[in-house]
Amino acid sequence: MSIGVDSMPTESRRIGVLTSGGDAPGMNAAIRSVVRVACGRGWTVLGFRRGLTGLIEGDFVELAPRAVANILQHGGTMLKTARSEAFRTETGRERARATLEASGVSGLVAIGGDGTFRGVHELARIWGGSIVGVPATIDNDVFGSDETIGFDTALNTALDAIDRIRDTASSHERIFIVEVMGRHSGFIALAVGTAGGAEEIFVPEAVTDLNQCCRRLVEANRRGKAMSILVVAEGEHEGDAFAIAEKVKVRTGFETRVTVLGHIQRGGPPTARDRILATKLGAYAVDMIAEGKSDVMVGEVRGDLIATPLEESGLRKKPLDPFLLKLIPILAR
Numbered sequence: 001m002s003i004g005v006d007s008m009p010t011e012s013r014r015i016g017v018l019t020s021g022g023d024a025p026g027m028n029a030a031i032r033s034v035v036r037v038a039c040g041r042g043w044t045v046l047g048f049r050r051g052l053t054g055l056i057e058g059d060f061v062e063l064a065p066r067a068v069a070n071i072l073q074h075g076g077t078m079l080k081t082a083r084s085e086a087f088r089t090e091t092g093r094e095r096a097r098a099t100l101e102a103s104g105v106s107g108l109v110a111i112g113g114d115g116t117f118r119g120v121h122e123l124a125r126i127w128g129g130s131i132v133g134v135p136a137t138i139d140n141d142v143f144g145s146d147e148t149i150g151f152d153t154a155l156n157t158a159l160d161a162i163d164r165i166r167d168t169a170s171s172h173e174r175i176f177i178v179e180v181m182g183r184h185s186g187f188i189a190l191a192v193g194t195a196g197g198a199e200e201i202f203v204p205e206a207v208t209d210l211n212q213c214c215r216r217l218v219e220a221n222r223r224g225k226a227m228s229i230l231v232v233a234e235g236e237h238e239g240d241a242f243a244i245a246e247k248v249k250v251r252t253g254f255e256t257r258v259t260v261l262g263h264i265q266r267g268g269p270p271t272a273r274d275r276i277l278a279t280k281l282g283a284y285a286v287d288m289i290a291e292g293k294s295d296v297m298v299g300e301v302r303g304d305l306i307a308t309p310l311e312e313s314g315l316r317k318k319p320l321d322p323f324l325l326k327l328i329p330i331l332a333r
């Protein structure tokens with residue numbers, strides 16, 4: 001990684017930055033890093049508001065280094081975000097291209113998840129500037145980076161909730177079904193299930209046999225274990241947390257309760273780990289633009305900063321850790 005602040009600026013340049021898709025804690029830290037590293041090179045940075053919608057509507061503001069002061073510690077995104085339906089159309093993308101040309105930017109940093117990357121990959125086909133993606137989503141379901149910005153914070157928020165639920169679950173000797181976010185992915189469920197000592201997890205990537213799970217709950221009860229926590233990722237095959245709770249109640253006869261953690265997982269101050277990852281990836285994205293790279297996403301894999309083609313990061317699936325998947329029911333004794 002060659003941070004531009006060490007070298008004298010050689011050219012004046014304008015680049016854009018935006019945040020798109022579901023917000024993730026650490027997006028602000030990434031914006032700050034992009035702005036300050038690019039300005040260190042003598043470049044001008046424009047912040048597009050509400051993600052790809054801002055590109056289409058030409059809604060942007062110039063971000064000087066002081067414009068991003070005191071945002072590092074805040075969740076959410078100062079640039080706002082959205083899921084743009086219009087950008088899925090050719091007309092929407094043509095309008096975005098026209099905005100980029102009219103505003104004179106030659107590079108764009110898109111901070112978001114796989115949906116954002118599929119969108120800007122299409123834009124890269126019709127616009128000649130450099131487009132670099134920075135992975136930020138609590139779901140962690142982006143190929144090309146071991147972790148995405150926001151995942152660690154969401155995981156710790158969910159863990160805090162599960163620790164609290166365990167107190168009441170154990171006092172009342174109940175089975176709690178806790179639903180965590182992750183529309184098509186079980187990264188939060190697997191990680192929080194492991195860290196929070198869940199008895200079972202239900203994720204879209206693997207099939208959990210509910211009958212077997214109910215048998216294990218009954219056996220555990222006979223051995224004197226009267227409370228359990230089952231973690232369910234949204235989008236699980238067996239249905240949502242309420243559907244699973246009902247089935248467990250009918251098949252075991254035990255009292256069940258449901259907690260849906262929902263959007264609580266998306267907010268709050270980013271953890272140190274997310275702030276550091278966001279800072280590194282934001283800076284590296286600017287480096288990629290300086291090197292003339294385009295249609296790529298930056299990521300960190302086994303400690304190394306790497307660039308992956310946007311097409312690949314938007315399409316390929318990152319697998320869950322099979323070792324942890326097997327361990328969860330074994331640990332529940």
Ligand code: F6P
Pocket residue numbers: 022113137138139181182183184234266
């Ligand atoms: O992509 C992040 C995420 O939080 C998913 O886990 C969740 O399914 C989805 O966004 C919810 O999206 P929205 O806030 O638009 O309802």
